[in-house]
Amino acid sequence: MQCRRCGRDNRTDARFCDACGAHLVACAVQQEAARTPVIGREAELGALAGLVGHMIDGHGAIAMLAGEPGIGKTHTAQALASRATHGVRVLWGRCNEQPGAPPYWPWLQIMRAWLAGRDEETLRAVPVSTVAPIAEIFPEIRQRIVDLAPLLPTPDPQQQRFRLFDAWTGFWKFAAATEPLLLIIDNLHWADASSLGFLEFLAPEVADHRILLLATYRDVELDRQHPLSATLGDLARYAHFHRFHLAGFDRRETEAMVALSGGKGIAPRLLDTIHSQTEGNPLFIAETIRLLIQEGTLEHGMARPPTEPHPAAPCVRIPEGVKQIIGRRLDHLSPPTNRVLERAALIGRIFELRLLRYLLDEALAIHFNDAIEEALRSRILEPGEQPGCFQFSHALIRETLYDEIPMLTRCALHLQVARTIEEFDSDDSGQHLSVLAHHYASALPVADAARATDVARCAAERATRLLAHEEAVRYYRLALQAASMTSPDDPVSRIRLLNALGESLTLLGDYLQARETFGQAMSLARVARQADEMMRAAMGFEMATWSPGLPGQSAAQLLREALAAQDGGNSPARAKLLSALARALIFSGDETQAAIVRDQALAIARRSGDKTALASTLASALSIRWQPERSGERLRDIGEALDLAQGTDNLLLALDVKAWELFETMELGDLSTWLMQLAQLERQADELRQPFMRYVAATSRATCALLQGRFKDAEHLIAQALQIGRRMPGLDAPGVYGMQMFTLRCEQGRLRELTPLVQAFVRAMPRAGLWRPGLALLYAEIGLLDEARCEFEALAADAFSAIRHDALRAASLAYLAQVCARLDDKPHADVLYALLLPYAGRNLLIGTTVGCFGAAASLLGLLATTQRNWQEAQRHFESALTMNLRQGAEPALARTRLRYASMRLARNADGDIDAARVLLEDAHAAAERMGMGALTREIDSAQRSIEPASSRAWPAGLSTRETEVLRLVSSGLGNREIAEQLFVSPNTIANHIRAILTKTNSANRTEAAAFAVRNGLTDV
Structure with a gap:
């Protein structure tokens, strides 16, 4: 017999190759399998x-x-x-x-x-x-x-x-x-x-x-x-x-498969029966033919003339399922072979001969080689890829053998497998913990439940180290199942397992299950008076509450209970508890108490003398950032936390603090500094391989493109950020993607496309307050004012108390302010104005990196217009024009010009009509350039509303804006000075001057100024 591994010819009766020691029956099986043709595929x-x-x-x-x-x-x-x-x-x-x-x-x-x-x-x-x-x-x-x-x-x-x-x-x-x-x-x-x-x-x-x-x-x-x-x-x-x-074979392919399996020339009626009964399943067909050959119904390789019916054909009964066929085939193997195969099935589809030998008693060990060879020749087993390993030729064969083992026998054999593996592999690498956990769990109740618990826990901890959090969850659940069979007098191990399971669930983003698990741990820890485990459960519950943005009342209650169980003092652990409580209170709507608790956390961290703990507490407190009036405190804390983190070489904490600094800079409208900080964050995130910060940077780039009106770039960057973010479990990347796309479509005037999607989302999540303001805006933008009013009034109840002080508060207020103005709702405008006023002088952000509406002053001006408070409206609009121009927020600038123009048209004081005309000209040019279709149409409508009688024909076909620029040129101002006065960019002024020179047939600014004097434009 030829050895497949080394090619040497050996004696026909040899079991192992003389040259390389390979199993020759296995070689023969592999050679036959290699020659098997493909049918029907x-x-x-x-x-x-x-x-x-x-x-x-x-x-x-x-x-x-x-x-x-x-x-x-x-x-x-x-x-x-x-x-x-x-x-x-x-x-x-x-x-x-x-x-x-x-x-x-x-x-x-x-x-x-x-x-x-x-x-x-x-x-x-x-x-x-x-x-x-x-x-x-x-x-x-x-x-x-x-x-x-x-x-x-x-x-x-x-x-x-x-x-x-x-x-x-x-x-x-x-x-x-x-x-x-x-x-x-x-x-x-x-x-x-x-x-x-x-x-x-x-x-x-x-x-x-x-x-x-x-x-x-x-x-x-x-x-x-x-x-x-x-x-x-x-x-x-x-x-x-x-x-x-892959579907089953047709009759022709079934005939080919039958012939390949040794059933050449069988009677057509029998072939029809096999094809019908097996539904063309290749394994079913092959096993059926092998069974018929084993039982003598067919002779292997015997060909009969097609016209000669097989004598046994009418009475052949084919089992109904492939497992029944496999079972009958196994019955034809010797009893020792079946018993050896049963034990192999306990190990798995692939098994080592070395391990299998240890599972056999002395009587079976005598038949071991013969059993393996019989199984190989019967095509029950085939060689594995690794030396010394074999596998069942199909998983169904192994399943059939396993299912036939009586339950108690199966448990005892699993325990024997586990103990044998432990004897074989006594190293500390933990590579066999997974299989040990499986066998010990399967051996219950025969196995020692405490040992099964310990092995499953170790397997879960190893899975966590390997970042296989799904597997960690499975093994922690196995450990809890085994722990339930141990003594109820010791609940501590169960509490620890529940907390560990909750932490793994949180890492997977399964927050609902995590909260439930931490709740169970807290209940047991409370009874057992385990203060440390109460703290762990409460903080875990808060993390699983805060991460998906759920209300924090339940988390705050558990954290207070955990704090009460502590001994007090100035430990870093207590500072962490208080930081978590402050965040939970923010998400409960209790900002005043949150600020008090935050200050307590910082005081304890300072008294502890631990610089790392203080830096961490300061960084944690930065997440409680939704009150704009506390900006000064946050900037101070950012500076201190950054100094501490860098002083202790805590590069990751420093990177986290820099992200918070980035958000503050964006809110303050210092875009040039913000872009430098963003580039630095991107570079350090890549150097330190911190994916979340890469995601923050990606969403920030998309936000910047939206703010600057680069909508084509924005759409690409939004999709890019989604691709990065959706790879991190527990991160709501699709939600961020939805918010950014909503912002993009709003700017493009394409909100109508999103109506069914947003409606369905709100219906599915009736408490999704973050989407209801957006839905109200969507209705208002597409002209469904009754629907917009219904949503708006529901949110306006109790002075808009439904709008939480969280990451989306500013966005919600921005949406509602626009709806309020569209509905011309003066009473609610008074309330919204007071809620938005703390954001004056700042940008309005969606979350932290999701989007930016530009200067809050623009919406304050809009609400003041609704209040008919013209003086305040003008003050806010001019502030918004300055801020949006400075940071290059082109879409926000165009919208502010339209709103300001609309206010001046409504006020209709001296000079308002001409000023509105100029504002609308500039807004129209910008909106058209950026492809803001809906805004362009609004501007067109406003321009048509200006009475023709109030219009004036300027010489040489100059526009109102060009006339105003020419007057300022005549007064001796440069482009930058003119731009500052008119709230436009120097580039825009340069474009106007080129048009003026062309229309007035002037060679330079001096000739244009002379034209202005001749035509009386300097007195305009």
Whole structure:
């Protein structure tokens, strides 16, 4: 018999190769499998081959092979891999149906396969920025590249996971640059949720690189709750995603499959029965033929004339399901072989012979080699990829064996597997914790519940270190399940597990479950009088409340209870509790008490003498920033926190504080300084690989484009920010995207497009106060004034008390001010004016980096106009013109000019009509240039409302604005001085002067001034 590994010929009766020791029966099985042709999948393979060709040319793709068990998904993927040419590197990762696989298991297999074929020089060429984060969780990298410098740690696990995924994506981009990659993940429906998370992260990057990612999955196993369902929904958004559904064979293909399985020349009636009963499922067909051969109904390879009916055909009964067929096939194996295979099924689809031997008693051990060979010859087993490993030829075979083991026997065997693994692997790396946790949990109630709890907890902690938060949640739940079987007299371990589970849920963004879990922990800790765990539960509950922007009353109650349980003093822990309470109070609407608590937190942090604690408390207090009148205090705290963080070399905290400084600068309208600060933040975020700050920078760039009227750029930047943000669990990137797109469409006059979307959102989330002001504005903008009034009056109840003091307060007030003016509602204008007045001299921001309305003074002027307070309106509008002009806020400047013009037309005092005409001319030119269609139409309407009798024909066809510019030129002012007087930019003045020179046929400013004198324009 020839050895497949080394090619040597051996004796026919030899079990192992004399040269290399390979198992010869396994070699024979592999050789036979390699020769197996592909039936009925040429269309799919042709399409996949096309994707391979595009991938080689640099256009990557993601492809899915879906179908029922046994339909041939893996075989089709193997066929594609065998046909891949042109230097395509094929790497496999197989998901384990047993839930004990380590986090990122298929990706780790793929990476190991890539590393196995690389020399040290190639590894050294991989960029350090991609290797270092991976080395933190993947020991093989650290072993191969020993001189890697440690990364600067980040305190935020969400950012840490982003950093890992970003680095891993960069790694595969680098690998694809060296050679085209066909990455195959088999049985994706069994993938751990962390692996699916990375797949979602990698997906958008594949399109522009030489990567074809092919995965197989059982579609019959998916429901809406299955993690893969959400992943497939996410992938379907991409144009480079392709899905192929494998159907059953037709009758002709079934006949070919029957012949391939050894049933050549069977009677047509029997063939029809097999095709009908199996519905063309290839595995079902193959197993049926093998069963019929085993039972003597068919003779292997016997061909009969088609006209000669098989004598047994009429009485052949085919089992109804493939598992029944597999069961009957297993019945034909010897009893020792079945018992050996049962124990192998306990380990998993893939198993080591070394481990399996330890699970056998002395009687079975005698038959071990014969059992393995019998299973190989029967195609129940096949060789694994690693030496010393075998696997069941199909997962259904392993499932059938496993399901037939009695429950108590199964529990005892799981316990035996767990103990054997512990004996084999006594190192401290923790690599086997996942599988141990699975076996100990499956061994309950036979196993020691305390040991099962401890192993599951350790597995969860390791998953957390690996940033596999989905897996951490699963193992913490396993630990809690096991802990419920231990003594009820010791609740502390259960409390700690609940708090840890809540923290993992928070990292996943599952805030509802996290709050419920922290609530359970708090209840138990309260009874057990565990002050530290009460603090942990209360702070966790507040974080899971604040992150999605929920009201903070419940969190404040728990935090007060945790504070009462503390001994007092000046500990940093107490300062943290008080900081969290201050934030919860802000989100409860109790700003006064929040300020008092914040000051208490800072005082305790100062008395503690811990500079790091003080810097952290100052930074935490900055998040309580929604009162504009406290801007001076915040700027002082920012400076102190920055000095402390930099003085203690806490670069990450310093970066966080700089982000708050950025928000303050934007609100103050110092855009030139803001742009410098933003560039610095972007540079440091990249250097320190802090993804959240990269997201902050991306949304800030979009906000800047919106503020400056660069709407085409803004749309691109908004989408770019979404792509970065949606990769971080728990971050409301789609919500931020929605707000920025709402702002963009509002500026473009395209709000009507968003009406159904916003209405549906408000209906789905009736408490979504942040969208109700936007909905009211949307109705007002598209002329549905009755609907706008209904929304507005509902929000106006009790002096607009529904508008919380949070990140969206300024935006909500800005929307409502515009609606109020449109409805000409003077009583409510008085209330809104008082609410907006603290923002005078500042920009109105949406959140922190989501958007900017420009100077608040413009809306104060609008409300003062509604109040008929002309003097205050004029003062606010001129302030808004100055501020918006200074910061280049072109859309806000155009809107302010329209509002100011409308006010002067309404007042109609001396000079108001001419001043309004000039304001409208400038506003129209800017709105038309930026493509603000709705605003342009409003300006046109205002211009038409000016009576023709009040108009004046200026000489040489000069416009009113050009006449005013010419008069100021005649007085000797330069362009910048004229611009300051007229609230326009120097560039605009330069354009006006060019037009004046052309119309007056003047060669220079002196001749133009002379023209003005001759025509009496200097006295205008």
